[in-house]
Amino acid sequence: MGDYNTNQDGGCEEVLQGTVLIAGGGPVGLLLARVLSFYGVRSILFERNKTTTSWPKMDLTNARSMELFRKIGLADDLRRQGVPPHLDQHVLISSGLSVKEPLTRWDLPGVDKFRQLIEEVNDGSQPREPWQRMSQAIFERWLRAICDRDPLIDLHYGWRVDNVQETDDHVRTIVVNCDTGVTKTYVTDFVAGCDGASSKVRRSLQIPIDGGPIPACALLVHFKSRDLQRLHKQGRFWHIFFLQPHGGFGAAIIAQDEVETFTVHLFLPLDVDTDKIESKDAVYRALGGIYDDFHIEIDEILVRSVWRPNIAITRTWHGPHHRIFLAGDAAHQNIPTGGYGMNMGIGDAFDLGWKLAAVINGNDGKGLLTSYELERRPVAMRNVEHSGVHFKVHQDLEAIINGGDPKRVDATTEEGIALREKIHNHYQQHDGENKDLGIEMGYRYDSPVIIRDPGEREPPWDVRRFTPTTWPGSRAPSLFLSDGSAIYDKFGKHWTLLSFTATECGKDHMVHAALKQRLVLDVVDLSREDHARAIYEKPLVLIRPDQHVAWRAYSLENLETAMKILETVSGRVEDSPPIMKQQEHVACAFTSTSQTRSQVDEFSLERMGDFQR
Template structure:
């Protein structure tokens, strides 16, 4: 760091052409740097803190995110940091640890059982990778160490991005050395704002954000305890959700590592003065639920904080010049239920990373960069919605327990047993908090760089609870294992892939020839002998993007001219805001118009629009 700091002397510094400036060294900024490096692009990252976070924050890297980490060769390394695969991750619903037993539970598999399910259910409905429990504090430290060793990544901790100024020819980013107060202006071609909910990149560009905090706050206590006998009194758990003395959902405890590290969240009204609550008392109150403090042996309080749940999405994710981008919490914030926040940020980082790299490396046009917001913002809107749905499920306990002392639910009489049965059935019916594969894998990109043909038919219905495998353009391609036991995703390679499901010539040569002429890295994959895959993939020819999403599909490619037109569109080289120019170049290919697509996507998010965000905050 000393050698780096010598360069920061208050003068203007110009980054080499093609180098990306990243604001923020959290998980999204670090991952974006690593993805850019994966595709051969340099980056310089500035983070105001001196090291990675001490806060637990995210504790589950979901299945879709683990697919991304496998793509860049880091999945196995990440698993080494997390909870062992043989440990299940059940979620308990409890009136308090003083009670004899839990109200109900969600039985969620650990990595090993999840992987067994994937192998046994080889029909395209499963992800390539199971999820992985790992605290964000461990996650960031692990990823920073990888980036530290990467020659294409220049990490600068202790340097705060103050603002970004856009002009027609260059971007100027003002950075402050936190230790000395010295400011430096950095010029660059591109800036990625991965600098969190209070993003200086977003605010300096006056980009509005819709939504905000909901009328509640939470006291977080992160601590060490080896008092497993008392903590596991009702069974081993990943999460336990607990009632408060009023009979409403009030708190949660999270097992971070299945050894000795835990986090409690005590939800309070805004006038509760949580700063006056002792950390030890907060933990005892959380665990006691309906029955008053439940004491355990606490070895060490690691950190505590007071936070407010936010539901918000930035109105635009791209600056006026099309060269400044928002990702992660800078672009969206949601309630933690469902674990969508950081996992959305991982998706942002990969989408932005491969597209920026394609443009910088000459394999894509600016249309790719324009598609970033069009593809990722609708995902954020849907996921913000779903996090609120999950949060409100726990709120339903209040209605179920109304009409008397809530502790009656722990009795042994017929009325108590009937009440417990209703609560059990309620939670089993609404068990999607970490099981909704539709919201995690079923989102579909709808943008000018995705080509839909007339014979693609009606777009499949989106269901947040269930993932239905399809290659309808824009979808994440279905995963399955091939007849030789290998993963179909692994056959795609690093860049673009053309999947061919016939041994006949149906125009694949035209696509390969057009790709070679355009300098596009494209791998042809012969899957003519894979009957199950052919059934799932629905067409003879399927073009897969670097992010596993389908860009185009057809039964045959008609000519070299059409092939060239298709590649120009999906790589963002053709201005597809003009439908006539697309149709002229591709003839039978008919991608959706950019403006129509965006409106259609927002219309599909009917149950939780930005107006609903405002209502939820009241």
């Protein structure tokens, strides 16, 4: 437990200096606490619910997120909680389970096959870790148990954050016990709002959020069934997307654990009274597709809810004094297609965590905290928009069928054959959902703590593929060295300087500069690694704690230059370039050209309007 005094009848609680107060005990808040602890920083977390979630929500921890879990030593344990690695994760597009075959399918590899691909394709284009399927309900229980055992993390479930007030040197947070109504005030150096889409932290700061729900709702039914013979009638699956009687996409089923747990999402018009739809009937209707209800044996209904897809971005992610920050759904919301929401939250938590820890520990400057929004918000804007792109792939089914009786898709007529071919081609040409590695791993940060050679042009970016490059701001390429070890496993806990040459290139200047600035720097000699040297492009490459490249060069001239480089990338430079100037080079998926932040906002909100209509 945290080393501070409590007052049972309310009052003000002054916690230890450097403690971070976290609002929200979902995956983002719990992971942030763990990242802070990894770097030796205390946190105190408040979650209004008494237990972790029962809702399935996220069901895929993507490859980039797994790399971050590997960094803090949790990847292998996480995998033990999830779907076994030998099982592939096929996605079916179906007109209903009463039909013998699906209309088409995406064949996605399980962990074992994905890992084999990573080992075979050693060109820097692959992630270090495969993805991992796991329901959020399991994910949260697992991560909470880890945090419960951590002496640097103090968890308070059944307490809600009611209000935050930021000053130039501290934050006052009011928390309320959800059972007794007892109110307490905590004074901390920093607060992280990881408290979801209805964030009290964001509301306290009166930060606007742009966007909102699209005109549809979904009835979610989470249930157990051992009737696998009927559920697997068209083959084992991870997802099945179903056509519905209106002639377009309207339902999905997700296999959560490959044993007995499933989730159905039945999309409905807003004016439907969902209270009149029984949970089992919703499952039968979804599985029936364009045909009559398809009945299965349901052993237990676990939970049910009605939810609306949202496309939204918070305008700013921090308070005016950079002591309060937003992360996860408090900062961005998206349609679930692509699985970006939870995985973006994981990225937020890691980025905010290492930066807060670096500032609290005195290793780095407050410019790092300014860089949090500058780096993460463009990623969220692009991914939120791209989740809508994936959703539209399914929405386009209605236009492909183009009216009439949708059962035509299964007819043996020429028209039926042609329709099935058209649907098949559509899905095979637009199969980026869970496969667009450019989106998941290829985001390139741009902020005052990234140093680039102004004479160099940015490498091409592809939504589908990760382009191996050490262009500063990029995620460093993952590959295996000549002895079979992974280059990522050579990276230090904090900062890492990779040296790909045995000749004098000035790396000692960087070492001396780090000592003078008390910056923890690991130096890795890779001078004999010809393959890695070709992919990493420059003899000297400086890697941040989050595996992104901060700076690179052919050589380093002197100690003074090395000092300036480290002062800049660690956020200690007071005269950083103007924020808008830095944002002019944000690489994002909205257009093929660079845009200022205001242009990105305008474009993104325009696309949000398209999806909402």
